[in-house]
Amino acid sequence: MRKKINFKKVIVAVLVVYILGIFISQQVTIAKIKEENNQKKQELSTLKKKNNELQDQVNMSKSDNYIEKIAREKLNFIKKGETPVINNSSKETSK
Incomplete structure (x- = not known):
C-alpha cells in the first residue's frame, strides 16, 4: 500500500525552506552592511x-x-642686530 503524497505539506515545506533561505540571506547581508558601516565610521x-x-x-x-x-628656516632671514650662524654639518661635503 502506497502512501499518498500530500501536496499541501510539500508546498508548505518548500515555502518554509524558501523563507528560511531568504531570512539567512538577509542576515548575511545585514552583517556585511554592519561591518562596512563600522569600517566607514x-x-x-x-x-x-x-x-x-x-x-x-x-x-x-x-x-x-x-x-x-x-x-628664518627656509630663507635664512635674520633680524637687525642678529649675527648669522652658518651650520655646514648638514651639507654634503663629499663630491
Whole structure:
C-alpha cells in the first residue's frame, strides 16, 4: 500500500525552506552592511582627525610667529642686530 503524497505539506515545506533561505540571506547581508558601516565610521574618524590637524596647521600658518619661523628656516632671514650662524654639518661635503 502506497502512501499518498500530500501536496499541501510539500508546498508548505518548500515555502518554509524558501523563507528560511531568504531570512539567512538577509542576515548575511545585514552583517556585511554592519561591518562596512563600522569600517566607514573608523575611516570617518581618521579623516576628521587629519582634518583637524590640517586646520590647526592652516591656523598656525596665518600667525606672524609661524611666518617668521619659516622665513628664518627656509630663507635664512635674520633680524637687525642678529649675527648669522652658518651650520655646514648638514651639507654634503663629499663630491
